[in-house]
Amino acid sequence: MAAEAEEDARRVEAARRRASRRHSDSYGTHDYRSRDVRNLRRRQHQSERVAAKLRERAEDPEELRILVEGAREAAWSDVERNIDRTLRIEAARPDLEPDYDKLREARMQSLRLVDLPRLAAHRRRNAEGASGEQDEPVATDAPARAAGVDLSELE
Known part of the structure:
Protein backbone atom coordinates (compact mmCIF):
# COMPACT_ATOMS: atom_id res chain seq x y z
CA MET A 1 0.00 0.00 0.00
CA ALA A 2 2.92 2.31 0.71
CA ALA A 3 4.32 1.61 -2.74
CA GLU A 4 0.91 2.43 -4.25
CA ALA A 5 0.81 5.73 -2.34
CA GLU A 6 4.34 6.56 -3.55
CA GLU A 7 3.36 5.73 -7.13
CA ASP A 8 0.30 7.95 -6.76
CA ALA A 9 2.52 10.79 -5.52
CA ARG A 10 4.77 10.38 -8.59
CA ARG A 11 1.77 10.33 -10.91
CA VAL A 12 0.32 13.48 -9.32
CA GLU A 13 3.72 15.19 -9.48
CA ALA A 14 3.95 14.48 -13.22
CA ALA A 15 0.41 15.79 -13.71
CA ARG A 16 1.29 18.90 -11.68
CA ARG A 17 4.35 19.58 -13.87
CA ARG A 18 2.31 19.25 -17.05
CA ALA A 19 -0.48 21.41 -15.62
CA SER A 20 1.93 24.21 -14.74
CA ARG A 21 2.59 24.72 -18.48
CA ARG A 22 -1.09 24.74 -19.49
CA HIS A 23 -3.04 27.98 -19.18
CA SER A 24 -6.19 27.27 -21.20
CA ASP A 25 -9.52 25.80 -20.08
CA SER A 26 -9.60 22.11 -19.22
CA TYR A 27 -11.62 19.59 -21.20
CA GLY A 28 -12.44 17.16 -18.41
CA THR A 29 -11.98 16.03 -14.83
CA HIS A 30 -8.37 14.91 -15.14
CA ASP A 31 -7.26 17.48 -17.68
CA TYR A 32 -5.36 19.66 -15.21
CA ARG A 33 -4.33 23.26 -15.89
CA SER A 34 -2.14 25.86 -14.15
CA ARG A 35 -4.90 26.79 -11.71
CA ASP A 36 -4.89 23.15 -10.45
CA VAL A 37 -1.19 23.15 -9.50
CA ARG A 38 -1.76 24.11 -5.86
CA ASN A 39 -4.32 21.35 -5.33
CA LEU A 40 -2.12 18.80 -7.12
CA ARG A 41 0.86 19.76 -4.93
CA ARG A 42 -1.34 19.21 -1.86
CA ARG A 43 -2.42 15.78 -3.16
CA GLN A 44 1.19 14.84 -3.89
CA HIS A 45 2.31 15.74 -0.36
CA GLN A 46 -0.65 13.91 1.12
CA SER A 47 0.24 10.74 -0.81
CA GLU A 48 3.85 11.03 0.31
CA ARG A 49 2.74 11.39 3.97
CA VAL A 50 0.42 8.38 3.64
CA ALA A 51 3.27 6.29 2.21
CA ALA A 52 5.64 7.34 4.98
CA LYS A 53 3.05 6.58 7.67
CA LEU A 54 2.29 3.17 6.16
CA ARG A 55 5.99 2.27 6.05
CA GLU A 56 6.39 3.42 9.65
CA ARG A 57 3.44 1.32 10.78
CA ALA A 58 4.67 -1.70 8.80
CA GLU A 59 7.97 -1.65 10.71
CA ASP A 60 6.20 -1.80 14.11
CA PRO A 61 5.45 -5.49 14.89
CA GLU A 62 2.62 -4.63 17.30
CA GLU A 63 0.99 -2.29 14.79
CA LEU A 64 1.35 -4.94 12.10
CA ARG A 65 -0.22 -7.58 14.38
CA ILE A 66 -3.21 -5.29 15.06
CA LEU A 67 -3.60 -4.62 11.32
CA VAL A 68 -3.49 -8.34 10.46
CA GLU A 69 -5.97 -9.25 13.21
CA GLY A 70 -8.34 -6.52 12.07
CA ALA A 71 -8.10 -7.71 8.47
CA ARG A 72 -8.66 -11.31 9.55
CA GLU A 73 -11.76 -10.36 11.57
CA ALA A 74 -13.13 -8.33 8.67
CA ALA A 75 -12.56 -11.24 6.25
CA TRP A 76 -14.28 -13.74 8.55
CA SER A 77 -17.16 -11.32 8.99
CA ASP A 78 -17.56 -11.18 5.20
CA VAL A 79 -17.44 -14.98 4.99
CA GLU A 80 -20.02 -15.26 7.77
CA ARG A 81 -22.40 -12.82 6.03
CA ASN A 82 -22.01 -14.65 2.70
CA ILE A 83 -22.68 -18.05 4.26
CA ASP A 84 -25.67 -16.69 6.16
CA ARG A 85 -27.09 -15.06 3.02
CA THR A 86 -26.56 -18.24 0.99
CA LEU A 87 -28.22 -20.41 3.60
CA ARG A 88 -31.19 -18.06 3.84
CA ILE A 89 -31.67 -18.28 0.07
CA GLU A 90 -30.85 -21.93 -0.63
CA ALA A 91 -32.15 -23.49 2.56
CA ALA A 92 -35.49 -21.72 2.67
CA ARG A 93 -37.85 -23.65 4.89
CA PRO A 94 -41.62 -23.35 4.55
CA ASP A 95 -42.06 -22.99 8.30
CA LEU A 96 -39.64 -20.04 8.45
CA GLU A 97 -40.69 -18.21 5.31
CA PRO A 98 -44.06 -16.43 5.58
CA ASP A 99 -44.55 -16.06 1.80
CA GLN A 134 -22.85 -32.62 -34.02
CA ASP A 135 -25.76 -32.51 -36.48
CA GLU A 136 -28.95 -30.55 -35.89
CA PRO A 137 -31.35 -32.40 -33.60
CA VAL A 138 -34.29 -34.05 -35.32
CA ALA A 139 -37.65 -32.57 -34.37
CA THR A 140 -40.09 -35.10 -32.95
CA ASP A 141 -43.53 -35.00 -31.43
CA ALA A 142 -42.21 -36.76 -28.35
Missing part, protein backbone atom coordinates in the same frame (compact mmCIF):
# COMPACT_ATOMS: atom_id res chain seq x y z
CA TYR A 100 -43.50 -19.61 0.96
CA ASP A 101 -46.92 -20.71 -0.32
CA LYS A 102 -47.41 -17.54 -2.37
CA LEU A 103 -44.01 -17.82 -4.04
CA ARG A 104 -44.07 -21.61 -4.50
CA GLU A 105 -46.04 -21.45 -7.74
CA ALA A 106 -43.60 -18.91 -9.20
CA ARG A 107 -40.64 -21.08 -8.20
CA MET A 108 -42.25 -24.16 -9.75
CA GLN A 109 -43.03 -22.26 -12.95
CA SER A 110 -39.43 -21.06 -13.11
CA LEU A 111 -38.27 -24.63 -12.63
CA ARG A 112 -40.54 -25.87 -15.45
CA LEU A 113 -39.92 -23.06 -17.92
CA VAL A 114 -36.29 -22.21 -17.30
CA ASP A 115 -34.29 -24.66 -15.23
CA LEU A 116 -35.49 -28.01 -16.61
CA PRO A 117 -35.29 -26.99 -20.29
CA ARG A 118 -31.82 -25.56 -19.66
CA LEU A 119 -30.80 -28.82 -17.98
CA ALA A 120 -32.26 -30.85 -20.85
CA ALA A 121 -30.37 -28.75 -23.42
CA HIS A 122 -27.18 -29.10 -21.44
CA ARG A 123 -27.53 -32.86 -21.20
CA ARG A 124 -28.36 -33.06 -24.91
CA ARG A 125 -25.23 -31.07 -25.82
CA ASN A 126 -23.11 -33.28 -23.57
CA ALA A 127 -24.59 -36.46 -25.03
CA GLU A 128 -24.10 -35.23 -28.61
CA GLY A 129 -20.55 -34.22 -27.89
CA ALA A 130 -19.74 -37.55 -26.27
CA SER A 131 -21.16 -39.58 -29.16
CA GLY A 132 -19.64 -37.32 -31.80
CA GLU A 133 -23.04 -36.29 -33.17
CA PRO A 143 -42.53 -34.73 -25.14
CA ALA A 144 -39.43 -33.02 -23.87
CA ARG A 145 -37.63 -34.97 -21.19
CA ALA A 146 -35.06 -33.97 -18.57
CA ALA A 147 -33.19 -36.52 -16.48
CA GLY A 148 -35.69 -39.16 -17.63
CA VAL A 149 -38.69 -37.03 -16.58
CA ASP A 150 -41.43 -36.09 -19.04
CA LEU A 151 -41.53 -32.29 -18.63
CA SER A 152 -45.20 -32.13 -19.62
CA GLU A 153 -46.03 -34.16 -16.50
CA LEU A 154 -44.78 -31.31 -14.32
CA GLU A 155 -47.43 -28.94 -15.61
Whole structure:
Protein backbone atom coordinates (compact mmCIF):
# COMPACT_ATOMS: atom_id res chain seq x y z
CA MET A 1 0.00 0.00 0.00
CA ALA A 2 2.92 2.31 0.71
CA ALA A 3 4.32 1.61 -2.74
CA GLU A 4 0.91 2.43 -4.25
CA ALA A 5 0.81 5.73 -2.34
CA GLU A 6 4.34 6.56 -3.55
CA GLU A 7 3.36 5.73 -7.13
CA ASP A 8 0.30 7.95 -6.76
CA ALA A 9 2.52 10.79 -5.52
CA ARG A 10 4.77 10.38 -8.59
CA ARG A 11 1.77 10.33 -10.91
CA VAL A 12 0.32 13.48 -9.32
CA GLU A 13 3.72 15.19 -9.48
CA ALA A 14 3.95 14.48 -13.22
CA ALA A 15 0.41 15.79 -13.71
CA ARG A 16 1.29 18.90 -11.68
CA ARG A 17 4.35 19.58 -13.87
CA ARG A 18 2.31 19.25 -17.05
CA ALA A 19 -0.48 21.41 -15.62
CA SER A 20 1.93 24.21 -14.74
CA ARG A 21 2.59 24.72 -18.48
CA ARG A 22 -1.09 24.74 -19.49
CA HIS A 23 -3.04 27.98 -19.18
CA SER A 24 -6.19 27.27 -21.20
CA ASP A 25 -9.52 25.80 -20.08
CA SER A 26 -9.60 22.11 -19.22
CA TYR A 27 -11.62 19.59 -21.20
CA GLY A 28 -12.44 17.16 -18.41
CA THR A 29 -11.98 16.03 -14.83
CA HIS A 30 -8.37 14.91 -15.14
CA ASP A 31 -7.26 17.48 -17.68
CA TYR A 32 -5.36 19.66 -15.21
CA ARG A 33 -4.33 23.26 -15.89
CA SER A 34 -2.14 25.86 -14.15
CA ARG A 35 -4.90 26.79 -11.71
CA ASP A 36 -4.89 23.15 -10.45
CA VAL A 37 -1.19 23.15 -9.50
CA ARG A 38 -1.76 24.11 -5.86
CA ASN A 39 -4.32 21.35 -5.33
CA LEU A 40 -2.12 18.80 -7.12
CA ARG A 41 0.86 19.76 -4.93
CA ARG A 42 -1.34 19.21 -1.86
CA ARG A 43 -2.42 15.78 -3.16
CA GLN A 44 1.19 14.84 -3.89
CA HIS A 45 2.31 15.74 -0.36
CA GLN A 46 -0.65 13.91 1.12
CA SER A 47 0.24 10.74 -0.81
CA GLU A 48 3.85 11.03 0.31
CA ARG A 49 2.74 11.39 3.97
CA VAL A 50 0.42 8.38 3.64
CA ALA A 51 3.27 6.29 2.21
CA ALA A 52 5.64 7.34 4.98
CA LYS A 53 3.05 6.58 7.67
CA LEU A 54 2.29 3.17 6.16
CA ARG A 55 5.99 2.27 6.05
CA GLU A 56 6.39 3.42 9.65
CA ARG A 57 3.44 1.32 10.78
CA ALA A 58 4.67 -1.70 8.80
CA GLU A 59 7.97 -1.65 10.71
CA ASP A 60 6.20 -1.80 14.11
CA PRO A 61 5.45 -5.49 14.89
CA GLU A 62 2.62 -4.63 17.30
CA GLU A 63 0.99 -2.29 14.79
CA LEU A 64 1.35 -4.94 12.10
CA ARG A 65 -0.22 -7.58 14.38
CA ILE A 66 -3.21 -5.29 15.06
CA LEU A 67 -3.60 -4.62 11.32
CA VAL A 68 -3.49 -8.34 10.46
CA GLU A 69 -5.97 -9.25 13.21
CA GLY A 70 -8.34 -6.52 12.07
CA ALA A 71 -8.10 -7.71 8.47
CA ARG A 72 -8.66 -11.31 9.55
CA GLU A 73 -11.76 -10.36 11.57
CA ALA A 74 -13.13 -8.33 8.67
CA ALA A 75 -12.56 -11.24 6.25
CA TRP A 76 -14.28 -13.74 8.55
CA SER A 77 -17.16 -11.32 8.99
CA ASP A 78 -17.56 -11.18 5.20
CA VAL A 79 -17.44 -14.98 4.99
CA GLU A 80 -20.02 -15.26 7.77
CA ARG A 81 -22.40 -12.82 6.03
CA ASN A 82 -22.01 -14.65 2.70
CA ILE A 83 -22.68 -18.05 4.26
CA ASP A 84 -25.67 -16.69 6.16
CA ARG A 85 -27.09 -15.06 3.02
CA THR A 86 -26.56 -18.24 0.99
CA LEU A 87 -28.22 -20.41 3.60
CA ARG A 88 -31.19 -18.06 3.84
CA ILE A 89 -31.67 -18.28 0.07
CA GLU A 90 -30.85 -21.93 -0.63
CA ALA A 91 -32.15 -23.49 2.56
CA ALA A 92 -35.49 -21.72 2.67
CA ARG A 93 -37.85 -23.65 4.89
CA PRO A 94 -41.62 -23.35 4.55
CA ASP A 95 -42.06 -22.99 8.30
CA LEU A 96 -39.64 -20.04 8.45
CA GLU A 97 -40.69 -18.21 5.31
CA PRO A 98 -44.06 -16.43 5.58
CA ASP A 99 -44.55 -16.06 1.80
CA TYR A 100 -43.50 -19.61 0.96
CA ASP A 101 -46.92 -20.71 -0.32
CA LYS A 102 -47.41 -17.54 -2.37
CA LEU A 103 -44.01 -17.82 -4.04
CA ARG A 104 -44.07 -21.61 -4.50
CA GLU A 105 -46.04 -21.45 -7.74
CA ALA A 106 -43.60 -18.91 -9.20
CA ARG A 107 -40.64 -21.08 -8.20
CA MET A 108 -42.25 -24.16 -9.75
CA GLN A 109 -43.03 -22.26 -12.95
CA SER A 110 -39.43 -21.06 -13.11
CA LEU A 111 -38.27 -24.63 -12.63
CA ARG A 112 -40.54 -25.87 -15.45
CA LEU A 113 -39.92 -23.06 -17.92
CA VAL A 114 -36.29 -22.21 -17.30
CA ASP A 115 -34.29 -24.66 -15.23
CA LEU A 116 -35.49 -28.01 -16.61
CA PRO A 117 -35.29 -26.99 -20.29
CA ARG A 118 -31.82 -25.56 -19.66
CA LEU A 119 -30.80 -28.82 -17.98
CA ALA A 120 -32.26 -30.85 -20.85
CA ALA A 121 -30.37 -28.75 -23.42
CA HIS A 122 -27.18 -29.10 -21.44
CA ARG A 123 -27.53 -32.86 -21.20
CA ARG A 124 -28.36 -33.06 -24.91
CA ARG A 125 -25.23 -31.07 -25.82
CA ASN A 126 -23.11 -33.28 -23.57
CA ALA A 127 -24.59 -36.46 -25.03
CA GLU A 128 -24.10 -35.23 -28.61
CA GLY A 129 -20.55 -34.22 -27.89
CA ALA A 130 -19.74 -37.55 -26.27
CA SER A 131 -21.16 -39.58 -29.16
CA GLY A 132 -19.64 -37.32 -31.80
CA GLU A 133 -23.04 -36.29 -33.17
CA GLN A 134 -22.85 -32.62 -34.02
CA ASP A 135 -25.76 -32.51 -36.48
CA GLU A 136 -28.95 -30.55 -35.89
CA PRO A 137 -31.35 -32.40 -33.60
CA VAL A 138 -34.29 -34.05 -35.32
CA ALA A 139 -37.65 -32.57 -34.37
CA THR A 140 -40.09 -35.10 -32.95
CA ASP A 141 -43.53 -35.00 -31.43
CA ALA A 142 -42.21 -36.76 -28.35
CA PRO A 143 -42.53 -34.73 -25.14
CA ALA A 144 -39.43 -33.02 -23.87
CA ARG A 145 -37.63 -34.97 -21.19
CA ALA A 146 -35.06 -33.97 -18.57
CA ALA A 147 -33.19 -36.52 -16.48
CA GLY A 148 -35.69 -39.16 -17.63
CA VAL A 149 -38.69 -37.03 -16.58
CA ASP A 150 -41.43 -36.09 -19.04
CA LEU A 151 -41.53 -32.29 -18.63
CA SER A 152 -45.20 -32.13 -19.62
CA GLU A 153 -46.03 -34.16 -16.50
CA LEU A 154 -44.78 -31.31 -14.32
CA GLU A 155 -47.43 -28.94 -15.61
